[in-house]
Amino acid sequence: MLKVAAVFGALLVIASGELLKNGGFETLDGWACWSNLHCELSSDGHSGSHAFKVSNRPRWNTGPQQDIHPTPGHLYRAGAWVKLLGEGSDGFGERIQLEVAFHYTDGRTSYNAAAERYGVHTSDGWVYLEGDFSVPNASLEWTRVYFQGPKAGLEFMVDDTSITELLLPGTGSWRHTTRSAIDAIRKSGINIRVTTADHIDKNQVDIQVVQKTRPFPFGTAVACSAYNTKSxxxxxxxxxxxxxWAVTENALKWKVIESTQGQRHYQQALDCVRGLRSNNIKVRGHNLVWSVPVNVQGWQKALSGDILRRTVKNHITDVMNVTRRLLEHWDVNNENLHGTWYQDRLHDPDYDLELFRIAHAQDSHVKLFLNDFSVVAQGASTYAYLNQTIRFKAANVGLYGIGVQCHFPDEMEPNPDIIRHRLDILAQAGVPIWVTELDVMSKDDNRRADFYEMALSALFSHPAVEGIMLWGFWDKFSWRGEAGALVKGDHLELTAAGRRVFDLLENQWMTDETYVLSQTSDHFTLRGFHGDYEVRVHYQGKELGNLTQTFTLGDDEQDVTVHMHT
Structure with missing residues (x-):
């Protein structure tokens, strides 16, 4: 028997075949508790009669484990209920993960978080971990799932754990699904009425409806050092x-502005931003601070307490004043879901909220974002990001939207149905979503073109997505090199992927249609992409400039009347 779940106009079919044995933890069967780990049955279950109580944990990555037998290349959903019985004294809560280890026949082992939650407290009671993971399409000797995350020595309970395969619609169905959704949410009706004098030959009247601009943001990360170079x-x-649209790739990061304490350098970023704006390109600021420890300057790591707080506040104040009215967005605390250096250093679990308060107080006009990874391109952190977003929204600290990075792993084919499913989850927070750092990777240029089309179609087709930013496009300034590039070489030659992407952005997702009046009737309707338009009239092969009309098409239908009486 199959369960069928609606996913934004598509069907995501969840196979009932369960990979785990004894996922309900009603007995001790099926699960191994090694490394002196102690597992026992508890009557305090999430459901049923029992759960597993886990104690005597010598390391953070020890927990009940079980070997499973998934199919290489297939996608699986993981879910589990977990309850903490203790937590650290720092007040941050605990990270809990359901991890998957893949051991290959060549001796390698890789690890993938299947589902995770951050900031879990004992007071939360039973919490649900949910995510999904792809099995490498390779020869595997064994695959193992296990619980990890709470600090060594902390006890927890697990119950109602499940791993089931996600069976997706047949190949090719995503095109119909995404095109239908794009038509519904990115287009509106244009009603054209033409009145003519009796002597006008309708066979020689052409009505052209042409889109001049697109309001939907399609942008790229910009290497400011290259952009500012005359050559x-x-x-x-x-x-x-x-x-x-554009986003500063590195030039506005704190470690670039102030690699040495007290020596601040803005000119490269300001020249870049002003150049973009002078060409009618709006700019995102990336980023005010970055909580992942490896991206915190060494001189900052020597600070603590009030001195660190003042230093951070002064930095935010300074950079936001310098860039005032030049930027539309700021990523405030980059990858805070996966890095909490400032909170840890200050022993303040709510300092991430304070960073937003500081930024919002400096400039209430710029839109403030969370920004993180493994929430759409991969699925282990999707629900964790949803919970973080809800927390920020409830705290009323100036959060406008969330950024989803979308760096797809090497040679991973983006699955449009899964992408839209994860976006559905994040959209439950009720804030706009921006795709802030999109790229795919394949050495095969045609395969890379397919990957980009799949990803872009899925993202553009979702109603919560307000903008899409590529994380670069040129092989010379791409962190992924030619395998992720849209153009290559000194002359910026379009790759097959580049031709596919810009055909989508500039042809398929723009409107330019011409109608012969005798073939349509005097009143006809079309659906056009949102943006600024011109309606041009040609008679006997010549454009009648005095009859040209302009309008802006938004969510509402647009009526246009053309009078040809001379």
Missing amino acids: RGNYRDFIHKHFN
């Missing part, structure tokens, strides 16, 4: 021609 004019010209 890189082709790079600047490409950006100006093809994108309406």
Whole structure:
């Protein structure tokens, strides 16, 4: 028997075949508790009669484990209920993960978080971990799932754990699904009525409806060092021609602005941002602080307490004043879901909220974002990100939206149905979603083109997505090199992936249609992408400029009347 779940106009079919034995923990069967770990049955279960109580944990990554037999190349959903029986004294709560280890026949082992939660407290009671994971399409000797995450020595309970395969619609169905959704949410009706004098030959009347601009943000990360270099004019010209938004890749990061304490350097970033804005490109700021420890400057790591608080506040104040009215967005605390250095250093679990308060107080006009990974391109952290977003929204600290990075792993084919499913989960928070750092990777250029089309179609088709930013496009300034590039070489030659992407952005997702009046009737309707339009009239092969009309198409239908009486 199959369970069928609706996923934004598609069907995501969840196989009932369960990979785990004794996922309900009604007995001790099926699970191994090694490394002196102690597991016992408890009557305090989430459901049923029992749960597993786990104690005597020598390390943070020890917990009940079980070997499973998934199919290589297939996708699986993982879920589990967990209850903490203790936590650290720092007040941050605990990270809990259901991890998957893949051991290959060549001796390698790789690890993948299948589901995780952050900041879990004993007072939360039973909490649900949910996520999904892909099995490597390779020869595997064994696959193992296990619980990990709470600090060594902390006890916890687990119950109602499940791993089931996600069976998706057949190949090709995503095109119909995404196109239908794009038509519904990115287009509106245009009603054209034409009145003519009796002597006008309708066979020689052409009505052209052409879109001039697109309001939907399609942007790219910009390497400001290259953008500001005179010899890189082709790079600047490409950006100006093809994108309406940009994000500073590195130039506004704190470690670039102030690698040495007290020596602040803004000129590179300001020249870049002003150049983009002068070409009608809006700019995102990335980022005010970055909580992942490896991205915190060494001189900052020597600070603590009030001195660190003042230093951070002064930095936010300074950089937001310098860039005031130049930026539309700020990523405030980058990857805070996966890094909590400032909170840890200050022994303040709510300091991440304080960072937003500081930024919002400095400039209430700029829109403030969370920004993180493994929430759409991969699924282990999707629910954790939803919970974090809900927390920020409830705290009323100025959060506008959330950024989803979307760095797809090497040679991973994006699955449009899974992407939209994860976006559905995040959309439950009720804030806008921006795709902030999209890229895919494949050495095969045509395969890379398919990957980009799948990802972009899925993202553009979701109603919560307000903008899409590529994380670079040129092999010379891409962290993924040619395997992720849309253009290559000194002359920025379009790759097959580049041709596919810009055909989507500039042809398929723009409107330019011409109608012969005798073939349509005097009143006809089309659906056009949102944006600024011109309606042009041609008679006997010549454009009648005096009859040209302009309008802006938004969510509401647009009525246009053309009078041809001379």
